[in-house]
Amino acid sequence: MNTYHIEVRVSPRAGLLDPQGKAVQSALRSLEFSGVEEVRIGRLIRLELKADSAEAAREQVDAMCRKLLANPVTEDYEIALQETV
Amino acid sequence: MRVAIVVFPGSNCDYDCFKALTDVMGAEAYYVWHREHDLKNPDAVILPGGFSYGDYLRAGAIARFSPVMNEVIEFANAGGPVLGICNGFQMLCEAQLLPGALVRNESLKYIGHAVTVRVENNETMYTNAYEKGQVVTYHVAHGMGNYVATPDTIRQLEAEERVIFRYVTPEGQATPEANPNGAMNNIAGIINERGNVLGLMPHPERAVEAILGSTDGVGLFESMRKFIEDGVAVRGEPVRQLAGVR
Numbered sequence: 001m002n003t004y005h006i007e008v009r010v011s012p013r014a015g016l017l018d019p020q021g022k023a024v025q026s027a028l029r030s031l032e033f034s035g036v037e038e039v040r041i042g043r044l045i046r047l048e049l050k051a052d053s054a055e056a057a058r059e060q061v062d063a064m065c066r067k068l069l070a071n072p073v074t075e076d077y078e079i080a081l082q083e084t085v
Numbered sequence: 086m087r088v089a090i091v092v093f094p095g096s097n098c099d100y101d102c103f104k105a106l107t108d109v110m111g112a113e114a115y116y117v118w119h120r121e122h123d124l125k126n127p128d129a130v131i132l133p134g135g136f137s138y139g140d141y142l143r144a145g146a147i148a149r150f151s152p153v154m155n156e157v158i159e160f161a162n163a164g165g166p167v168l169g170i171c172n173g174f175q176m177l178c179e180a181q182l183l184p185g186a187l188v189r190n191e192s193l194k195y196i197g198h199a200v201t202v203r204v205e206n207n208e209t210m211y212t213n214a215y216e217k218g219q220v221v222t223y224h225v226a227h228g229m230g231n232y233v234a235t236p237d238t239i240r241q242l243e244a245e246e247r248v249i250f251r252y253v254t255p256e257g258q259a260t261p262e263a264n265p266n267g268a269m270n271n272i273a274g275i276i277n278e279r280g281n282v283l284g285l286m287p288h289p290e291r292a293v294e295a296i297l298g299s300t301d302g303v304g305l306f307e308s309m310r311k312f313i314e315d316g317v318a319v320r321g322e323p324v325r326q327l328a329g330v331r
Contacts, residue, residue, distance in 0.1 A: 068150070074188055
């Protein structure tokens, strides 16, 4: 068994209005960061996971995302995985 | 009518539902704690409003995996009436008993005020005591009531008349101004394909006595009672057969 350090990035689906992102964008503009074209706000979930292999770990995390960590209707997710020594 | 009200950690409209059903409707109601596995043979189940699990992750996302939800899903799949109000609606979407999702209000603000909604379809077990097109006053109280779904899902909901409540002006117009949260097509409530699972963001249970500012919510519970006790048919189907209960 290896331990994997995993980061799941969940972000609002492309094309879906992100009210939080919009509010932060206008706040940045009012602070005169005029070049901000778009802001999207998601969440970062860090996991430490024991698994037999990187593939097995990724598979498990993918299932977690589909079941609980992300809502497929409104969110996309990316999984980044690193073996911890 | 015997109604099970499921209580989650963070539910806060459970007693409102209980009072509406017992004091106002004269029905039988009881609580089922979310860790229980027995719904005790109800005629209908209500998932009440609140902030189950502090809305952590996404509203309703964790409550959806509460032990009792297995029985609620089973009951719904057998045709039993399941009503999700506010946080309950969010849970029904998370549990995929209803399509789509509820995301943060467009304004980013929590809203708590009266709204007017139009009864779009009165041929359901939840709306048969209303007139089609009737404009009723309920209250909303939510931060994440902005209904979203894929364009295909929205088209399907509209085509199948499964949008049951829509935010409108007091005159009955579905304008952007009448939309409190940015919901697609001003959607306030939808029903599943079979017609037994309804989710809505506004709170009919808070509109059951004059002192609360509106009694329009009584019609929803009266519709359920008529369906369950008097066998009022919806969409021409025999009631018991449609509900699959009792």
